[in-house]
Amino acid sequence: MAHDTDVVAEAEREAGIEVGEETARPVPLPAREPIDRxxxxxxxVQYVTRQIDGQTIIDNxxxxxxxxxxxxxxxxxxxxKTTLLRLLIGLDRPDSGEILxxxxxxxxxxxxELNRVRKSMGMCFQYSALFxxxxxxxxxxxxxxxxxxxxxxxxxxxxxxLLDMVEMEGTEDRxxxxxxxxxxxxxxxxxxxxxxxxxxxxxxPSSGLDPIMACNISGLIKKVSTDTGSTAIxxxxxxxxxxxxxxRILMLHDQKVQMIGTPDELRExxxxxxxxFVHGLGTADMTEHCSMR
Amino acid sequence: MLSAIAAFGAYILRGLEYFGETSELHLRTLVHLSRGxxxxxxxxxxxxxxxxxxxxxxAVTMLFSGMVFSYHVAxxxxxxxxxxxxxxxxxxxxxxxxxxxxxxxxxxxxAGSAMxxxxxxxxxxxxxxxxxxxxxxxxxxxxxxxYIAGLATVPMLVLVADVIGVSGGxxxxxxxxxxxxxxxxxxxxxxxxxxxxxxxxxxxxxxxxIIAIIGCHQGxxxxxxxxxxxxxxxxxxxxxxxxxxxxNLALTVVLFP
Ligand SMILES: Nc1ncnc2c1ncn2[C@@H]1O[C@H](COP(=O)(O)OP(=O)(O)OP(=O)(O)O)[C@@H](O)[C@H]1O
Ligand SMILES: [Mg+2]
Numbered sequence: 319m320a321h322d323t324d325v326v327a328e329a330e331r332e333a334g335i336e337v338g339e340e341t342a343r344p345v346p347l348p349a350r351e352p353i354d355r356x357x358x359x360x361x362x363v364q365y366v367t368r369q370i371d372g373q374t375i376i377d378n379x380x381x382x383x384x385x386x387x388x389x390x391x392x393x394x395x396x397x398x399k400t401t402l403l404r405l406l407i408g409l410d411r412p413d414s415g416e417i418l419x420x421x422x423x424x425x426x427x428x429x430x431e432l433n434r435v436r437k438s439m440g441m442c443f444q445y446s447a448l449f450x451x452x453x454x455x456x457x458x459x460x461x462x463x464x465x466x467x468x469x470x471x472x473x474x475x476x477x478x479x480l481l482d483m484v485e486m487e488g489t490e491d492r493x494x495x496x497x498x499x500x501x502x503x504x505x506x507x508x509x510x511x512x513x514x515x516x517x518x519x520x521x522x523p524s525s526g527l528d529p530i531m532a533c534n535i536s537g538l539i540k541k542v543s544t545d546t547g548s549t550a551i552x553x554x555x556x557x558x559x560x561x562x563x564x565x566r567i568l569m570l571h572d573q574k575v576q577m578i579g580t581p582d583e584l585r586e587x588x589x590x591x592x593x594x595f596v597h598g599l600g601t602a603d604m605t606e607h608c609s610m611r
Numbered sequence: 612m613l614s615a616i617a618a619f620g621a622y623i624l625r626g627l628e629y630f631g632e633t634s635e636l637h638l639r640t641l642v643h644l645s646r647g648x649x650x651x652x653x654x655x656x657x658x659x660x661x662x663x664x665x666x667x668x669x670a671v672t673m674l675f676s677g678m679v680f681s682y683h684v685a686x687x688x689x690x691x692x693x694x695x696x697x698x699x700x701x702x703x704x705x706x707x708x709x710x711x712x713x714x715x716x717x718x719x720x721x722a723g724s725a726m727x728x729x730x731x732x733x734x735x736x737x738x739x740x741x742x743x744x745x746x747x748x749x750x751x752x753x754x755x756x757x758y759i760a761g762l763a764t765v766p767m768l769v770l771v772a773d774v775i776g777v778s779g780g781x782x783x784x785x786x787x788x789x790x791x792x793x794x795x796x797x798x799x800x801x802x803x804x805x806x807x808x809x810x811x812x813x814x815x816x817x818x819x820x821i822i823a824i825i826g827c828h829q830g831x832x833x834x835x836x837x838x839x840x841x842x843x844x845x846x847x848x849x850x851x852x853x854x855x856x857x858x859n860l861a862l863t864v865v866l867f868p
Contacts, residue, residue, distance in 0.1 A: 409740050433746040441744040447737040451729075461745045464650075509745075 350544050353387045353565055358421055360385045360517060360549050361406065366415035368401060375401045377573035378415070383551060385516075388543050390560040391553045392595065393570030399553040400444055402570070403519050406551065407441050408432040419517075440510035444521040444553075446502040448494040454481070454505050455490035461512045480508035483538065485531075499526040507535065511542060518542070520552045524559060532556055536563045557596055561585065569595065633828050636750065640758050640824070643751045649759065650752060657760035661722040665768060668717045673772040676709055677701060677779030685784045694788060698795035699802040701780035702773070706803065707867070710773040711811045712859050715818035718765055719851035723826035726757050727847035730830020731840035739831070749831065758823040765819030766812045773811065810866040817862060818855050825851050 359382035368376040375398045383389045391399050404410040406417060408424050416425050419435055427435065448457050458477045462468055468476075481487050484504035494502055503526060510518055520539060524532035536559040543550045554560045560567060561581040569576040569584070571591050577584065584596050594600070643649075684700050730753060733739050739749050777799070784790035829847040833839050 404740075407744055409743060429743075429748065433743075433748070436744055436746045439744065441741075443737050443741060445737065447741040449738055449741070450732075450736075460747075 350540075350565075351386070353384050355382075355384045357384070359383060359418075360387075360420060361551075362418040362421075363406070364416045364418070366402075366405060366412040366417060368398075368405060368410070368412050370401070374573055376405070376412070379570070379575050380415075381568055381575065381578055383517075383549060385549055386543070386547050387565045388540060388550045388552065388563055390564035390567035391551065391570065392555065392557065392560055392567060393576075394595075395555070397570045398573055399570060400521055403441070403521050403551070403553055407436060407439050407519055437513065438516045439519065440513065440515035440517070441519045442503075442506050442510040442521060442523055444525070446494075446499070446506040448502055448506055448509070450494050452494075453490065454486070454492050454494065454497070457494065457505060458508045458512060460509065476512070477508075480511055481505070483511075483542075484508045485534070500528070500531060503527060504531075504535070507538070514546060515548060517549045517551070520550060520554075522554055523552060524554060524556045532559060536560075539563060557598060561596070632832065633824055636754065636828050636831070637820075637824050639748075639750045640754050643748070643755050644758070648748075648751045649755060653752065654756040654759050657756040658764055660725070661718065661757075661760045662764045662768065664725070665714075665718045665721045665764075666771070668721055669714050669768050669772050670775050672713055672717050673705075673710070673776040674779040676713060677705065677776035678783040680704060680709065680776075681780030681783040682787060684780075685788045685790065689788055694790070695794060696798055696802070697784050697788075697790060698777070698781070698798040701784075702777045702799045702803050703807060705773045705776040705780075706808045706811045708811075708859075708863075710776060711769050711814035711818060712855065714768045714772040714815065715765060715822065715855045715859075716852055718761075718768065718819070719822050719826075719855060720848055722761075723822040723851045724844045724848050726823065726826030727829040727833075727844045728840060730827055731833035731843045734831060734833045735835055735837055735840060754823070754827045754831075757827055758820065761819035761821075761823030762816050763819070765822070766815035769812050769815035770808075773808065813866060814859065814862050817858055821854050821858060822851050825854065 361383040363379060363381050366376055366379045367374065379402065391402065393399050401410065405412055408427065412425060416423050418424070419438075422435070424432060424435055448454075449460065452460070455474070455477050456463075458480055459473050462473055462476070465473075477490065478487065481489060484507050486501060486504050486508065489497070489501070489505070494505070497505065503523065507520070507523060510520075518539075523539065524535050527535060536556075539550055539552060540563040542548065552560065552564065561584065564581060566578060566580055567584055568578045569592055577587060577589065577592055579587065584592060587593060587596070681697065681701050685694070685697050688694050688697050688700070730739070733753070739753075742749050742752055777796075781790070781792065781795045784795055785792075826847045829843040829850070833843045
C-alpha cells in the first residue's frame with residue numbers, strides 16, 4: 319500500500335515521468351515561459367450568470383484567461399464546473415453577462431458564427447462523448463474529415479501521432495464500445511487536439527484513470543500547451559495534479575468564484591473551504607473519518 | 612371545467628410548439644440541401660440502412676396484403692363475370708394506395724424508430740454537443756443524410772412493394788380461381804396508367820420526408836435521460852403513422868382529382 323502511494327507521489331513529483339516497466343516512456347516537461355498578462359486576454363468572462371429551471375447554477379462569475387495559460391477550475395461536485403465550460407464554448411448561453419473570445423463577444427453569436435469561433439477551440443467531455451458508430455481513428459480524425467488540404471495519408475499520420483501521444487497507439491480500428499472508460503477519455507483528448515486549437519477545454523480529463531495515467535495526462539496537457547503555445551482550461555477534482563500543472567486556479571463555491579490564484583496562493587490560503595479542498599479534508603464533522611490524509 | 616379548458620389549451624400549445632419545431636428542423640435541412648452541404652459517407656450509409664433494413668418487412672407485408680386483396684377481388688369478379696380484370700384491379704389498388712401507405716408505415720416502424728433511437732442516444736450521451744464543439748451542425752451531419760435517405764429510398768421501396776403486391780395477388784388468384792399468368796398480368800398494361808404508378812411514387816417521396824423529419828426531431832429533442840430515448844422512439848413511430856395517414860388523404864385528393 320505504502321509502496322503504491324510512493325510510486326504515485328514520485329510520479330506526481332516528476333510530473334509526467336512514467337514509472338511502469340513495460341510502458342516506461344518519459345514525457346520530458348519543457349520549461350514554461352512566464353505568462354504575459356499585459357495584453358488582451360484570450361478569454362474573458364464577465365459577470366456571467368446562468369440559471370436552469372429557476373435555479374442559479376453560475377452566479378456573477380468573472381475571470382480572464384491569457385494566451386498560453388493553463389487555467390484550472392475546481393469546485394465541489396455539482397458546483398457548476400461543467401455548466402461553466404459549456405458556456406465558454408457556446409454550447410449553452412448565459413442569462414446575463416458576457417463571454418469574450420479574443421475580444422469578440424460570443425454570447426450573442428448565431429450558431430454559424432459560433433462555429434467559426436469553435437474552430438479555434440477543442441473540448442474534451444467529462445464522459446468522453448465519443449461517436450459510438452465510428453472507429454477510434456474516425457473519431458479522432460472527425461474534425462478534419464473534409465479538409466481538402468490534407469491528404470488521406472497525412473490525416474492518417476496525424477491520427478496515429480495523436481493516438482501515440484495519449485498512449486493509445488494501434489487502436490485505430492477499434493470501436494469506442496470496446497474501450498475502457500479511461501481509454502475512451504484518452505481518445506477524446508486526442509480528438510480535441512486534432513485541429514491544434516488555441517484553447518482546449520478539458521472536463522475532468524483524469525477522472526476514471528489510474529493515478530499514474532492521470533498524472534501522465536496532466537503532464538501531456540502541460541506538454542501540449544507548452545509545445546504549441548495553446549491555452550488550456552482544466553476542470554478537475556484531482557487537486558494534486560491541478561496544483562502541479564496550472565498557472566492559476568479558480569475555485570467555484572456556492573455558484574460564485576471563491577478564489578483565483580496561483581497554486582502556491584491556494585496552498586497557503588486559509589479560508590476554510592479552500593483549505594479543506596486543497597488539502598483534501600472533509601467538512602469539520604467528517605474530517606476524523608478520513609484522517610488517513 | 613376550467614381545468615379541462617386549461618388542459619385543452621396546453622394541448623393546443625404543445626401541438627403548435629411541435630409544429631414549430633418540426634417546421635424549423637425541416638427548413639434548416641432544406642437550407643443545407645440548397646447550399647449543397649451534403650456529406651456523402653453518412654448519406655450513403657443511411658440510404659443503405661433505410662433501404663436494406665426495410666426491404667424484407669416491406670416484401671413480406673406486401674406479399675400477404677396482395678394475396679388477401681386478390682382473394683376478395685377474385686371472388687367478387689367471378690360473381691360479376693369480370694375475372695379478366697382481377698390483375699388490373701389488384702395493380703391499381705397497389706399503385707394508388709396499398710403500396711405507398713403500407714410501405715411508409717413499415718419504414719416508419721423500422722427506420723423512423725431507428726433514427727429517433729440513434730439521435731436520441733447521441734443527444735443523451737453528449738455526442739450531439741461534441742459535434743457542435745467540432746463546428747459541425749448536427750442538422751447538416753445527421754438530419755440531411757437521413758432526409759435524403761428517406762426521400763430517395765421510400766419511393767424506390769414503393770415500386771418494389773407494388774411489384775411484390777401484384778405478384779402476391781397472382782399467387783392467390785391462381786390458387787383460388789385458377790387464373791393464368793397471361794390472364795392476370797395481361798390485363799394490367801392496357802388499363803393501368805403510368806400516372807397512377809407515378810402518383811404512388813410521389814406519395815412515397817412525401818412519406819419519406821415525414822419519416823425522416825419526425826424521426827430526427829424526436830431524437831434531437833430527447834430529454835437528457837436514457838429512458839427518454841425509448842419514449843422518443845415510440846413517439847416517433849406513433850406520430851409518423853398518424854401523419855402518414857393524414858398526408859395520404861391530402862395527397863390522394865391532390866394527385867387523383
Ligand atoms: N440540464 C440541466 N437541467 C437541470 N439542472 C442542471 C442541468 N445541468 C446542470 N444542472 C444542475 O447544475 C448544477 C451544476 O451541474 P454541473 O454539471 O455543472 O456540475 P459540476 O460542477 O460539473 O459537477 P461534477 O463535478 O459532478 O461534474 C447541478 O446542481 C445540476 O443539478
Ligand atoms: Mg461536471
